[in-house]
Amino acid sequence: MTTVRTFLSVAAAKQWELHQMDVNNAFLHGDLEEEVYMQLPPGFRNNENRNSVCLLKKSLYGLKQAPRCWFAKLKGALTQYGFKESHSDYSMFHLRRGTSEIYILVYVDDIIIGGNDTSGIAQFKQYLGECFHIKDLGSLKYFLGIEVARNNDGIFLCQRKYTLDIISEVGYLGSQPAAFPIEQQHKLALSDGPLLKEPERYRRLVGRLVYLLATRPDLTYVIHVLSQFMHSPRADHWNCALRVVRYLKGTPGQGVLLSSECDLKLYGWCDSDWGGCPLTRRSVSGWFVTLGSSPISWKTKKQKVAARSSAEAEYRCMALTVKELEWLRHLMADFGVSQREPTDLHCDNEAALYIAANPVFHERTKGIEIDCHNVWDAIQAGDIRTQKVHTKEQLADVFTKALGCREFENMVAKLGIWNPHAQLEGGVSEIFGDLDYIGIYL
Template sequence: MKLPPGFEASDPKLVCRLRKSLYGLKQTPRCWFAKLVTALKGYGFLQSYSDYSLFTFTRGGIQINVLVYVDDLIISGNDSAALKTFKAYLSDCFHMKDLGTLKYFLGIEVARSASVLFLCQRKYTLDIISKAGLLGAKPVSVPIKQNHKLGLASGPIFSNPAAYWGLVGRLIYLAVTRPDLAYSVHVLSQSMQEPHDKHWEAALRVVRYLKGTPDQGILLRADTDLTLQGWCDSDWAACPITRRSLTGWLIFLGHSPISWKTKKQTTVSRSSAEAEYRSMVAVTCELK
């Protein structure tokens, strides 16, 4: 046992006797992750700087990827024998259970064949619809109305803001596999501090849109060429309060969508052309 960081004592052999737990087991995940990282790096994995839970192993023509969420691991690779050897190594380091082919992970359902990989959140979507009480509602074709004025919404304050926060939070996670929700979630999340009744109605409209498209998701093709393509657009002075423009982009690897975003630009653009250029800069940075 070591002294906690920041604690100084004259005798380095002294330890602390725990009389009462102040932080529960919050330190446990950090210690576990440090041990797992040590084991993976010892095998030859490199930790990603963009996502610290992603580890990659490359040797010759062998590629292995490991994605970590607490004590759940997704392991993928292009060589069955190398994967089997790596799993045996993990079994020697930890008590590990192999759950087989990936089918469900953190609310994301995975369906695969020899040529495609399909990711969706159907069960999670149905849970959102059920919690909103709209299982019997009539679906709509678009998630948000055109020319809406939600930024300038007035009228009564919504009586149950916690319900609005919870619904928008679930929609934010749903947008992980639903690029079509990026703009709607962007608009709704700007009213978290003081939602009005109109914001709640707009959020319920998104749920009614999900009622008609619960199975929609991302299709990743195996026969695609590994070329990056990006599309971007902007809406000049879209915010009626700050007059800042809106940037939206969608990036494909071959025919498979891998990155998308809707975001308010950081500065005010003085023309629509300037807003378009800022949008191009944003998608170029994402491509890089």
């Protein structure tokens, strides 16, 4: 999903066209390389030998080889046309001929096509139609359950329909909305309440909430917490999950805005909650990356080992963020956007910044593993430039801990999250009046 958001963010900044195509019966196009036999289909009779089997010449749905065979078939067709595969994300292909640029992003049988060459895209779509049974869905509007709207301000991504389905399934369409998703001083990890009699409901709800992270960075921390209790959920965990649903009730159409006014530069924020887990005392890391002002990558992750100091926890988090930033720099190069200047990485811990500038900085570095020193290597290579940021301006703070209502609202407002349904005047029709698919939001 990070690649999808990056692709759409670059397309919004460069004013690329975006089209979508869907392959009919994708797995049936694959060619098998191994010998695979199957039993006779039901209803097929062979009077000569009842023990006969079929030798497959093409892949079928249900075979373990089917996805690989289909992707190999598609990759061969794209390579023959002149596309090159990205080494940062093998599901992305690019074609550059002079000033013409065409990019393709593949997810199984769903394909996004973008670029600056209208005639080139039309010719390529015709070529795909000759190679496969494919459906042209026109301009990109709905991809992998994500609703896509576009105007002069940029591209807006949300999952309003999916969110309303979750609220309806739980039976909370008439509930009172919650102002923020989780209490600030929660004790969910230490809960000793009764176990749920039907844990499957909790697992299904949390599983569905996980997919909302594609367009809802404000839910990252709370879903990270709820996902830790899938094995033995308790009543307190279920109540917290229902609170998230009530929060969604008040913001069903909230999503991220990929701005068209973008400098195409990467910016990173990293933060850590030292010893945040009361059971293991492992720290919680969080990072947030934007392309200009457009959010493209975010994550909350519990560290693998317990840190001996806050500086160590922050430095480990910085190392994880640097790894993500380096990958994004390579991905941006595949889009034809080189990051010539060092990428700014904002951190609010001075000790971690000192260690990044000088890794032999006193005894605190003894407990830090050698692999964390990739931060120093990235700084020396000119890829990363660390920046001190005040704690109140640390955007990654919302990914590491539960905040109060006022702090949560202030932080969410800075993440590039936007809710077109919350406009006091004008409403959606005024903001997206030039869109021919406004019915998605109504």
